[in-house]
Amino acid sequence: MNLEQLRGFATIARVGHFTRAAEALHLSQPSLSRQISTLEHDLGTTLVNRTRGNLTLTAAGRALLPLATRMLADAESIRVEMAELAGLRRGRVRLGAPPTLCVSLVAEVLETYRATYPGIELQISEAGSRMLLEQLTGGQLDLALIVTSEHAVTEPSLTHTEVLVEQLVVADSMQHPRLGQGPVELRDLAMVPQIAFSPSYDLRAATQSAYRTLGLSPNVVIDGGEMDAVLRFVQVGLGVAIVPATALVGRSQLHGRALRSSARKDTDLAQPNLERTIGLAHRRDTPPGAAAIAMRELLLQTAGQLAQRHPQISLRS
Amino acid sequence: MNLEQLRGFATIARVGHFTRAAEALHLSQPSLSRQISTLEHDLGTTLVNRTRGNLTLTAAGRALLPLATRMLADAESIRVEMAELAGLRRGRVRLGAPPTLCVSLVAEVLETYRATYPGIELQISEAGSRMLLEQLTGGQLDLALIVTSEHAVTEPSLTHTEVLVEQLVVADSMQHPRLGQGPVELRDLAMVPQIAFSPSYDLRAATQSAYRTLGLSPNVVIDGGEMDAVLRFVQVGLGVAIVPATALVGRSQLHGRALRSSARKDTDLAQPNLERTIGLAHRRDTPPGAAAIAMRELLLQTAGQLAQRHPQISLRS
DNA sequence: CATGATGCATAGCTTACTGCTATGGAAATC
DNA sequence: GATTTCCATAGCAGTAAGCTATGCATCATG
Incomplete structure (x- = not known):
């Protein structure tokens, strides 16, 4: 028995759903599933009735819930009190x-x-x-x-x-893709419509210098946007944009395609920095x-x- | 933060001693030491003042103790209640x-x-x-x-x-050893004074048959003892005894020397079973x-x- | 004053646990 | 009956937690 298992159990009891609970805990569903079954095996009882639709707690589960909740609350109190004593209260x-x-x-x-x-x-x-x-x-x-x-x-x-x-990647729309599968070469990308960032962004300078290194000039169709606007333009299919990989985290409607400077590795030309x-x-x-x-x-x-x-x-x- | 760490902390607070606390928890001292330092790092405060002689708790440690104790008590309650519901109360x-x-x-x-x-x-x-x-x-x-x-x-x-x-081993006294270092051959053991078990023991039959397989007859000086008596006789140096390895667990005054039936592996003779x-x-x-x-x-x-x-x-x- | 004993910390290693992805199987829905 | 939803299982990889061996400081002692 450990606190993670109890937290998993308490969350399941609250939301009545393995999959949702796993999401709430930022955990995969199988991980949570195994957490609970390990806990059940450890305690020697089943805690949850897995009937499809609405989960219910067994008698043992109902007995466990208040204790588990209290332990989790205590754990939280410990964190808070220790943080206060460590000078993190204000x-x-x-x-x-x-x-x-x-x-x-x-x-x-x-x-x-x-x-x-x-x-x-x-x-x-x-x-x-x-x-x-x-x-x-x-x-x-x-x-x-x-x-x-x-x-x-x-x-x-x-x-x-x-x-x-982090790699620089090409953001492309899921619904209206401008690019095919696989990594894209910078030389091929230059012709695709691009959304460019405002000149105040470090990123713009980096992108421009990458193109310049290869003697290319990109086909910029919209210029000067801030991050959110640029990504929005990409999403509706106006064009693509070169962005750092972190900017796409959690944006499921955009796809970050890997970027390659040149297919020929034997070239003597300086390669632009794509990270x-x-x-x-x-x-x-x-x-x-x-x-x-x-x-x-x-x-x-x-x-x-x-x-x-x-x-x-x-x-x- | 986990329950093991809290248990470690609570035990240290109780006995005022890392080494003793580790013993009480059936843990090695370094393991406990690291448990506490991990907990301290996690909570961002030191919990224990390590002054030689008598350990004291810091302010944070004193604040933690009652909460930790309560969580451990809750964990224990969970075990008991679940066991009751699982039918293990009586x-x-x-x-x-x-x-x-x-x-x-x-x-x-x-x-x-x-x-x-x-x-x-x-x-x-x-x-x-x-x-x-x-x-x-x-x-x-x-x-x-x-x-x-x-x-x-x-x-x-x-x-x-x-x-x-489990292997059969030769129990020998630490203070009054009858044997030298390293594994012993059954053939060499036959001459050393032996303490034999009561005929009701399965072990006695196994030992006898092992000797018989090699055509040997041991030098039995005391016969018919129960387990505790036999080990006691061995301890004071009256002789040695063949015992299963588990019988020596936790007896630091006795040494279990490995037993070998024959040094020559190419022999065609049937080997006695020594496990x-x-x-x-x-x-x-x-x-x-x-x-x-x-x-x-x-x-x-x-x-x-x-x-x-x-x-x-x-x-x- | 050196020398050993005591007690906690550190280093390096091995095993176990916990997370993940991929996949299976049962029940509900169209 | 096909599809979708939802939980369980299998296999794998990285972290955590245990161990032994050893270091370092402090205290007692010849």
Whole structure:
């Protein structure tokens, strides 16, 4: 018997559905299924009547539920009390991130962080990497996610750790695809209608330089959009866009097709860089507070989960 | 955070000592040490002040203790309530076992079983395998551990599963050793003074037949003893005795030296059998009650642990 | 003052557990 | 009767948690 199993049981009892409960727990259905059957075997009783349509608890299950609920509540109390004693009851974290990361990694992290440390004030600064580094140096930020492959951290008062490497991919619509199966070559992509980002994006510079390296100029049909608008345009089939892999996480209506610079590996031409490295920067001198340390830990952990789930994202640590 | 870690913490808080607490939990000291440091890292606070001599809890530790204790109590309640609903609140198990196993496997199993299901009445029948099989057939036992390598289960109303295979070893005193290092050959052992068991033991027949196979007759100096007496005689140096490996579990003052029948492997002579197989028998017709099933599970589990810890004992499943 | 004993931490390894994907089978729905 | 929905099972991979061996600090002792 362990807390995860009890949490699984309590969730099933609440939603009356294995599959839904698994979703609520961010777990696959078979994992939850086995969690429960392991628990049942361990306790020597069945807990849930699996009748199709509506699950019900057995007598043992009904007896277990209040105890399980209380234990989970106690576990939560422990977390809260310990966090208070560790100085995480109140405080502030100021996190900077480029727009491309705000829609995926940062959104997920903030959701969890808010739930875990509800007393901590959160401030987000969405800007380009150069701007973020300036804000960090000026003390307006505690932590900043930056594109280190574009903007090396040269400022001596700052330091950073690399968090993940993500491929650049071509976002294409599921309903109105512009591309076929398999990886796309940059040279073939140039002719396909493209949606380009606003020049303030690091990503735009990276994309342009990739094309320039191969002596190509893309067929841009819409220019200057922000992330959400661009992805929306792609979705309705106006064209495709080159985006980092994390920007497509959780967008089931878009497909991220792998990007290849050239089919011929024996060419002597310089190959454009089709991936980017994300780092987490902070000041070297000022020791980060407990709230910032917790944020950093959570960012690294969540990045690890992303990398595990998506082949186009990998860890760098 | 998990229940094992909380149990570790609570035990340390109780006994004020890592090493002692580890013993109380049947755990190695490093395992407990890491359990606590993992918990501390997870909760983001130190819980224990490691000052030599007397450990004290930090403020966070003092805050954690009552919650941890309550969760552990709840976990225990769950076990008890589920056991009651599964029909293990009251009942009876009648277990038979040969004397050689009662001192080790059975003792350990009964200790755990009694703690887990205090309402179940336990009856132990200590006898030879033949007698046990009769009692099982006659309905005077629910389960019996028997030496299947000596007494095959031929009775059609019975069935059995093999539990473990154990080597026969030579018990020798630590303080007054009769033997040198390394494995002993049966032929060399014959001259060393021996303590022999009472003829009612299956073991005695097995030992005698092993000697007879090689045309040897041992130098028996004391005859007819029961298990505890024989081991005691060995311990004070009166002689050595051939015993199954399980009989020496937990007896740190005795050493079990491996037994070999012949150094020459090319001999054509039949080799005596220097191991024995232990099986768990029960009636085929009568379905065992919940109490007996729980006993069976626990026996198999404990046998697995024994096999893991002792190279001369191995599983058979 | 050195020397050994004691007690917790660390390192390296192996096993077990828990997550996943792919797939099976039964019941409900069209 | 085909399809869909929903839970169970199988097989695999990565993490976690156990162990032994060893390190390091502190305290007692010759």
